[in-house]
Amino acid sequence: MASLSNETRPLDETELRAWRGLLRAHALLVKRLDADLESAHGLPLTSYEVLLHLDKAEGCKMRMCDVAESVLLSRSGLTRLVDRLERDGYVERVSCADDARGAYARLTDAGRSKLRAASSTHLEGIREHFLSHFEPAELATLADACERVAGPSGPQSCSAQT
Amino acid sequence: MASLSNETRPLDETELRAWRGLLRAHALLVKRLDADLESAHGLPLTSYEVLLHLDKAEGCKMRMCDVAESVLLSRSGLTRLVDRLERDGYVERVSCADDARGAYARLTDAGRSKLRAASSTHLEGIREHFLSHFEPAELATLADACERVAGPSGPQSCSAQT
DNA sequence: CGCCTGTGATTGCATGTGCAACAATGTAGG
DNA sequence: CCTACATTGTTGCACATGCAATCACAGGCG
Numbered sequence: 615m616a617s618l619s620n621e622t623r624p625l626d627e628t629e630l631r632a633w634r635g636l637l638r639a640h641a642l643l644v645k646r647l648d649a650d651l652e653s654a655h656g657l658p659l660t661s662y663e664v665l666l667h668l669d670k671a672e673g674c675k676m677r678m679c680d681v682a683e684s685v686l687l688s689r690s691g692l693t694r695l696v697d698r699l700e701r702d703g704y705v706e707r708v709s710c711a712d713d714a715r716g717a718y719a720r721l722t723d724a725g726r727s728k729l730r731a732a733s734s735t736h737l738e739g740i741r742e743h744f745l746s747h748f749e750p751a752e753l754a755t756l757a758d759a760c761e762r763v764a765g766p767s768g769p770q771s772c773s774a775q776t
Numbered sequence: 777m778a779s780l781s782n783e784t785r786p787l788d789e790t791e792l793r794a795w796r797g798l799l800r801a802h803a804l805l806v807k808r809l810d811a812d813l814e815s816a817h818g819l820p821l822t823s824y825e826v827l828l829h830l831d832k833a834e835g836c837k838m839r840m841c842d843v844a845e846s847v848l849l850s851r852s853g854l855t856r857l858v859d860r861l862e863r864d865g866y867v868e869r870v871s872c873a874d875d876a877r878g879a880y881a882r883l884t885d886a887g888r889s890k891l892r893a894a895s896s897t898h899l900e901g902i903r904e905h906f907l908s909h910f911e912p913a914e915l916a917t918l919a920d921a922c923e924r925v926a927g928p929s930g931p932q933s934c935s936a937q938t
Numbered sequence: 939c940g941c942c943t944g945t946g947a948t949t950g951c952a953t954g955t956g957c958a959a960c961a962a963t964g965t966a967g968g
Numbered sequence: 969c970c971t972a973c974a975t976t977g978t979t980g981c982a983c984a985t986g987c988a989a990t991c992a993c994a995g996g997c998g
Contacts, residue, residue, distance in 0.1 A: 622896040629907055632915045634929065635922025636906075640802040641848045642926045660954085678977060686803045691955050693978055715963045715976040734784040744798075745791055747924040753794045755914055756921065760797025762909040764804050767796065822984085840947060853985050855948055860984095877946045877993045 647739045655732045660685060661699055662736060664692075665729040668705065668721040675708060675720035704728055809901045817894045822847060823861055824898060826854075827891040830867065830883040837870060837882035866890055 625633065648659035657665075667684045668674050676684075682692035696719050699705040704725030710716035721729070748756065761767070787795065810821040819827075829846045830836050838846070844854035858881050861867040866887030872878035883891070910918065923929070 622899055625899070625902070628912070628916050628919055629902075631919035631923065632910070633902060633906065635919050635926060636798075636802065636805075637848065638926035638929070639922040640798065643798075658954095679975090686799065688956050689977065690957080690979080694954075710976095713964070713976080717977065737784055737787070740787070740791075740795060744795060744925060748794070748921055750790070752917055752921055754790050755917055757790055757793035757797050759910055759914055759918065760801040761793065763906060764797060764800035767800070820984095841945090850986055851947065852949080852987080856984075872946095875946080875994075877991095879947065 643743055646743050647736065650735055650739045651732055654735045655728065657728060657732050660687070660695060661704070662729070662732055664695060664699060664719070665704060665721060665725050666733075668719060669726060669729055673720070674726070675718040677710070678717050678719060681719055699725070805905055808905050809898065812897055812901045813894055816897045817890065819890060819894050822849070822857060823866070824891070824894055826857060826861060826881070827866060827883060827887050828895075830881060831888065831891055835882070836888070837880040839872070840879050840881060843881055861887070 644659065651657050651659055651662055663685045664681060667681060668676055678692060678696065679689060681696075682689050685692070685695075687695065696705060696707070699719075700707060704722060705719045706722055708718040708720050710718055745753070806821065813819050813821055813824055825847045826843060829843060830838055840854060840858065841851060843858075844851050847854070847857075849857065858867060858869070861881075862869060866884060867881045868884055870880040870882050872880055907915070
């Protein structure tokens with residue numbers, strides 16, 4: 615399905631700037647936001663995102679596999695991450711009544727406090743390092759384009775609460 | 777410099793879609809491109825990028841620290857990556873004449889062949905998974921915005937060849 | 939010249955992550 | 969009911985990566 619002259623033509627300048635720019639922007643953003651959270655609250659960015667998703671969920675608890683999908687981690691990666699969060703007292707595991715295989719991760723009071731404390735740091739970081747560089751129309755364009763790239767934001771497939 | 781009501785206001789829907797979309801798009805793109813390269817040529821994405829930058833450089837060789845910056849890796853990370861590439865015969869280390877501390881990584885013939893073979897896979901992947909979702913104007917907007925976020929594409933600071 | 943500070947590259951160690959294998963449980967079909 | 973397959977979460981292992989310490993050298997200053 616590929617005519618060589620078309621498919622293997624090198625990227626033009628705009629294409630290259632967009633692709634490399636995306637890589638650089640992502641790397642820089644994640645690094646800065648993670649460093650900010652870590653230094654101000656001792657909380658890595660991935661941990662913050664878990665707490666954030668749990669807080670938004672009904673009953674502040676989610677199935678492990680749903681959390682994994684939300685934070686873009688493998689199931690095993692999330693198991694270890696929740697291990698650390700549980701050790702620090704920010705979440706607790708709750709067995710699932712209607713599915714004995716499953717487990718919920720539930721936000722504890724300490725976890726909610728930590729999240730509240732860290733949220734302003736994170737929001738300021740996102741605004742300063744990311745949002746401030748976009749005009750509203752650009753932001754909407756970017757959002758649409760990213761959704762086309764990544765597909766719909768997958769409404770929890772695991773135990774979709776109807 | 778921060779009125780609380782402004783800085784800690786949660787993200788509106790567009791802001792959230794843009795931010796999470798960026799994370800999701802990046803994760804998906806890197807995962808797909810890496811998997812494609814790995815399965816078709818046994819070459820991880822990071823390795824490919826090193827070969828690519830070396831090929832574009834004058835004499836197909838670059839200082840280690842310049843390569844590290846180009847591929848967004850720490851110096852130690854790059855040392856190990858070049859170890860692997862040298863073991864596979866794709867690059868070789870060349871000592872630097874005018875700075876005995878420094879070392880060049882230079883692309884070998886095998887490395888160039890590997891790069892040529894893998895490039896069409898990579899280009900097709902970028903076009904299919906990334907570029908195809910953008911119109912030209914959107915792409916230019918994205919490129920500009922990413923450069924504002926990440927700053928200028930740092931013209932090699934280490935041994936800038938004048 | 940001899941020293942001292944700065945830089946390039948490497949190495950030891952710790953860590954976060956994914957894959958594959960596993961056990962426990964759910965679900966469908968005979 | 970019982971069997972076969974799918975799914976959930978965890979674990980063993982390998983691996984890529986970053987930080988800090990280290991070594992070798994460059995460049996400046998006394």
